[in-house]
Amino acid sequence: MILESLGDKLKAALKKVASAVFIDTRVIDDLVKELQRALLEADVDVELVFEISERIKEKAKEEPRPGISKKEQLIKIVHDELISLLGKGREIQVKDKPLKIMFVGLYGVGKTTSISKVALYYSKRGYKVCMLGLDTHRPAARDQLEQLGEKVKVPVFVDKQEKDPRKIWQKFEQEAKRFDVILIDTAGRHSLDAELEKEIRELKEKIRPQEVILTLSSDIGQAARKVVEGFHKACGTTGIFLTKMDGTAKAGGALAAASITKAPVLFIGTGEKPQDIETFDTTSFISRLLGMGDLQALLEKAKISIDEKDAKKLEQRLEEGKFTLDDLYEQLKAMRKMGPLSKITEMIPGFSNMKLPSDMMQVQESKLKRWGHAMESMTKKEKENPDTITGERIARISKGSAVPTSEIREMLKQYKMVKGFFGMSKGKTMSQKDLQKIARKMGARGGF
Ligand SMILES: Nc1nc2c(ncn2[C@@H]2O[C@H](COP(=O)(O)OP(=O)(O)OP(=O)(O)O)[C@@H](O)[C@H]2O)c(=O)[nH]1
Ligand SMILES: [Mg+2]
Structure with missing residues (x-):
């Protein structure tokens, strides 16, 4: 792509x-x-x-x-x-016939090639198309256009003797009127100098094209702005043909510069052959x-696993220092759905650059279930303030839920750990050392 x-x-x-x-x-x-x-x-x-x-x-x-x-x-x-x-972007409509499209641009950017591409594009769509060679600067330019005309089977008008492009236009103007679309090739220069500026300005005045397309090579990079602005000032470009999109990773410069003058990219060239042309639609390009x-x-998936409102609530609770066993339980459940915590912490702001051992916070499904049972045997107060759960209470909970006391103790330890973990990291970045300390503690208990 x-x-x-x-x-x-x-x-x-x-x-x-x-x-x-x-x-x-x-x-x-x-x-x-x-x-x-x-x-x-x-x-x-x-x-x-x-x-x-x-x-x-x-x-x-x-x-x-x-x-x-x-x-x-x-x-x-x-x-x-x-x-x-x-x-x-926009599409060029062939409304007032003949539609005259004049191509301008610097040396070697692909003007002539692109013209033959546009010629093929419109003739395929049933329009009567011709190409007109007004590049009198480079001797071989007119031959090149003729050859391309043969390739795409579109008539070409050139005058190999005449030096003044305006005179060539005068000569073919009447004849060209028989066509729906007239594509006009002009000469390039190394830079947009006064000579080139004068030439294209005069040609534009004479021809009065509906469209003036700047041909721009997509590898132009940061220089794009200057060229785009310069040509727009010189001849009021109406759109851009961006060539050589197949050969560069730097096309962003040319693409983005197009918006500076409100002359959008209309076509892109994606190869040397006449059929290597695509119309450019910004929305679908960006979506792709x-x-x-x-x-x-991905958004859908994220929605299922963690409800944003719940996440916000949790964040708030953590900030207020209110973090209950229920919260822990809900979080662990959500995390099970989303994958290991180490993956999730990558996504949580502030935790993203922490390296967690991959199995940390991984709670087995069966254990999580038992924790759930244990919690059902707790009072609301106990869940909200687990620090008050003494040995006696643990024994009671164990009896009520048939969960061994060792597991209840483990859950309470986890709770403390997670609370400390979040509490510590909220608002400041944890050092790698802090983290390793916690990881070691957690890892040592082998829990999650
Ligand atoms: N890979 C690739 N090459 C292209 C594309 N468009 C044009 N070219 C090549 O670029 C070179 C110059 O193309 P021309 O069409 O002669 O360029 P020009 O702007 O008319 O050049 P001058 O008339 O000398 O100013 C040729 O070798 C083309 O085949 C493109 O989209 N992709
Ligand atoms: Mg040319």
Whole structure:
């Protein structure tokens, strides 16, 4: 897939959001950081990356609409911001015939090749298409266009003697009117210098095309902004043909720069052959890039295993220092559904960089069941304040539930441990040492 590595990085960042237990500023900051790294690696303009980061942080502060979880809201914000980063695409309609499309761009970016691709695209759709060669700068340009015309079976108009492209247009203007779509090839330069600017401006005035398409090579990277802005200023580009998408991981720069001038990417070139053309639809491109299908599934799964409201409640209880045996039990049940705690702690903000032994907090299903039974034999007060459970009470509970006293003691120890564990980590990052201490204690008891 195009921009595979950018896609992978964005997907990974969003998956973390989807599986996070709480969405707090740390999750948001981490997400933004990862997004920045991924976009910069794909060569998106630094300023644009900064803008998108700020907007995501700002929007993430808003309360989600009813029925939408904080997670879904955050993923939607990223999705929408990426779409706005690339700009809304559009389809060129062949309305007023002939539709004149003039192609401009620097040397060797793929103008002539792209014209033959667009020619094939429209002729396949039943339109009468012709190509007109106005690149008088490079001697071989007109031959190249003729050859491409033969390949895609579209008539080509060229004049190999005439040096002034405006005169060539004059000569073929009448004849070209018989066609639905006229595709006009112009000359490139190494940079958008005064000479090129003058040439395309004069041509545009003379031809009055409905569309002026800037052909841009997708490996242009950070330089894209300057080129896009320059051409837009010189000749009011209406859209972009992005070439060579097959050959670069850095296309993010060119893609994102397109939105700067509101001249969207209309087509992308994905190879050297005339059929290597795709129309560009921002929404579906972004959905593909982010793997929205996968993400949706992940969100669903996360919803089943841990209810966000419950998670919030738990967070609050922990903050207030109220953590009951019921809470422990519910958490352990939820964790069983989601997988080992070490996996889950990766998703909890603040715990993400802690390395837990993989079997820590793994409670066997059967043991968890017995703990449940023991809890049924406890009073509400006991569950809310397990520290008050003395040896005598343990014996009573054991009798009532048929759970051995040793297991009840173990459960109470676990409770203390988890309470301490969360209490310690809330609001500050635990050191690796703290953690190892706890892990050793827990591991030694072999419980969860
Ligand atoms: N891989 C790949 N190569 C492409 C693509 N588009 C164009 N090319 C190649 O890029 C090279 C330059 O293409 P041209 O169409 O001659 O470029 P141009 O902008 O017309 O060049 P000048 O007229 O000299 O300014 C050729 O070798 C094309 O085959 C694309 O989408 N993918
Ligand atoms: Mg050319």
